[in-house]
Amino acid sequence: MSKIVDPFTLNQWYAVRTENKNGPDRTHRTRLLGVDIICQDDENGQVSIRRLDRTESQDSELPSRKRYGLVWTSLGMPESGIFEMPETEEEGRRHFVWDAVTVKTSGLRAIENFLDLAHFPYVHSGILGEEPLTEVTDYQVERINNEIWVKDCSFHQPKAAAIAEEGIHVNYIYRVPHPFVSILYKTCPLFPEKFDVIALMVLPREEDVCDIYTTASLFDNVNTDVEILHFQQKIFLQDRLILENQVPKLLPLGGRSEVSVRADAASIAYRRWLLDNGLSYGACTG
Amino acid sequence: MSINFNKYHWFAFYASQQIMPAEIRARSMWNTDIAVWREENGSIHAWKNRCPHRGMRLSYGFIRGSQLVCLYHGWNYEGATAQCSYIPAQPNLKGPKTACVRDFACFEKHGLVWISTVAEAEKEPDFSDFGEAEQTIHFCRSIFVNESPGLVGEILKTSIFIPYGNDLADGAKLKIETSQAEHHQTGANYQAIWQSGRDKKKKTELTCQTEVRNNAILVNHYKDDQGNEGSLIFALLPIDDKKTGVHVLFSGDFSSQSLTSAKRHYAKWAKRMRWSIENRNLQTDSFNPWI
CATH class of the missing domain: 3.90.380.10 (Naphthalene 1,2-dioxygenase Alpha Subunit; Chain A, domain 1)
Structure with missing residues (x-):
């Protein structure tokens, strides 16, 4: 990470991909708050997300959610779920x-x-x-x-x-x-x-x-x-x-x-x- | 002696002819982004290129009468005062005093817009040393060299060129036989002898005296043994540590047709000069701007 990220920013959920977009090998790479991350779909469409600045033994797994047609993750510990938009229903x-x-x-x-x-x-x-x-x-x-x-x-x-x-x-x-x-x-x-x-x-x-x-x-x-x-x-x-x-x-x-x-x-x-x-x-x- | 740039001096920022009434242009000087613009009546202004409201570059805006209008929220700034005079979102509000753009002193001379980023910059630069009547000085073109202002100035101080008027028939190549330079406190004196590729016997001798004026203007008084003499002038613009603008001007009494070909002659030389400076580490042969 290039800079220490303040807790308010760190502990939020971020949209990192649309639900249906996927690269070759069902992977999608992007960057969140200065950290390279990779999203990987399995056969059932479940998305697992890892940060690439850590090895697996260093706990590189990140949380993954689907909401509003987007895939969400966080580098921190969000206090709550992704915000609600009830009007859209x-x-x-x-x-x-x-x-x-x-x-x-x-x-x-x-x-x-x-x-x-x-x-x-x-x-x-x-x-x-x-x-x-x-x-x-x-x-x-x-x-x-x-x-x-x-x-x-x-x-x-x-x-x-x-x-x-x-x-x-x-x-x-x-x-x-x-x-x-x-x-x-x-x-x-x-x-x-x-x-x-x-x-x-x-x-x-x-x-x-x-x-x-x-x-x-x-x-x-x-x-x-x-x-x-x-x-x-x-x-x-x-x-x-x-x-x-x-x-x-x-x-x-x-x-x-x-x-x-x-x-x-x-x-x-x-x-x-x-x-x-x-x-x-x-x-x-x- | 190297060229010492002093912020207290005036610098040639833009060619006047490139800013028409009601137009805005922008470039950097000393790493500061500056917008230069004309009111509809032609009056010129040089302002910091940033709207005090939300930081938008003013060069994306437009001119109405004597006002520069920011593209983002339409805030109007009065040319003469650089003060916000109208906020469209609140038509009845008088522009706050703090909504004022930083403006720089500027004036036009010899086809160039000269500016100073320092408010207390003394009198206008002394152009008398050009030794030429104002109406015989012509703007040729501006080039931008990816090298430090000090180095570009140093190289241009003893640059070898062929004065307009010499026959440069197609295929003729310049071969510099000798060149000698003597640097002194305020410039340099130098000579060069060159031959044209076509006629190996024909040799021309060039004698130059370069004077450094106001630190950023090089005035090169030249004379060759074919009867051509005059001045070639470089007004340097320090853009940042690695980039330098060079406004090329030359003197002479020309018919409009020969003026066009003289401009083409020196413009071609300036472009090659840029290439030579940026590639000066290649073979020494390549350093000849005419090859």
Whole structure:
């Protein structure tokens, strides 16, 4: 390990593979918190995971779970199971798990960007936002059971989802149950009383490199899987341009090197929550 | 004597012609990422390439009138003050005082944008030593060499070149017969004799005097025995310890057609010079930029 990983980061579950992706010999290699790991499927589809910086006699076996279409593990001792997303079980949803995209920045920068409304008119112009409707109205930020909840967000979006045919006023709720995971509930264009659920599950390979898995549980009876994937990819690539050009790559938690305003309340709350939980991996002090 | 770079000096950062109104360019100087941009009216600014809000590189942004707009959240920064003037997410909020980009002193001369990262950089560099009227100095091109600024400056100080005006018919090869250099406090004097490959009897003698100005500008006053004389000027840009920018300029009164071929002549030489510096450990023969 290149750096001592703080306990809050170490003792979390991380998505390290999609359930159905497998390399030759039913193996999949990746990296978690600076450690090389390997996932091996047996004939029954059971996945065993080992860390490669230790020999078998040194206890190289890691825990393995399947959840939300992903394979999860941990290098530490998680206090609880993988966070719940009960909303995804609702009847009529289509579930998507998109394979990882590597982004050369701290996973924390990726989560913070996901929690941000103010960039929509500039980064996702014509899709998730549009000038001159740039104002971010006040929203609520709460800490519930050591999770961050961001409520009462609303924003005008020209094309809120693949299924959206016209601009609508979209309500957002964000939840951060894990330093490297954020779940978004947003108004479904098809059934305005329901929420689509989109989650970002970040695998921090290194402090400044991450793999981002995205899952979604949507109401959409029109678009094909590929059309929905394309919508998602377009948004993702627009964000990646930003993420890979933020300086420094590590998220500053000291509150001195980046200026914030009220519209950044979610970002400020996220940074404070990381600091209060003693997180340092992927963060810097500035 | 080696070239000592001093942060208190001005450096040629970008060619003016490469930054059109309402455009932004970026590169490093002393390891600092700097964005240089023009307002729609042409005024030029050099800023630290980082938005104070969320660290986004400002060079990905865009220009509206006299404002640079960050791509990430659309924060507007006023050219003259580098101060945030508008935050689209909170249209009624006055930009906080702390939302101010670090700006660097800059001005344009001889087709180049000159900047200093030190606020108290004294007066503009002294160009009088060029010994040439301003309108006869022409920007040729910028090259980037993967070597330290000190070494690049040292090699360029006694570099041998063929002045524009000499016949370089196809197939002609330069063979340097002798070269001698004498270094002194502020530069070097040197001579070289070369022959063209086609006519072995024809020999040309080149005499040069290089003056080092403001530590980072080499002014080479040359004269050959064919009647060509003028100045070849290298303005060095220290990018970091291992990379150096060289802006090549030359003097002379040219028609527009011969100006184009003179530019091509020195541009070709500059490219080969870069190759020679980066590969100077190969055979000594290869160190001749004309082969």
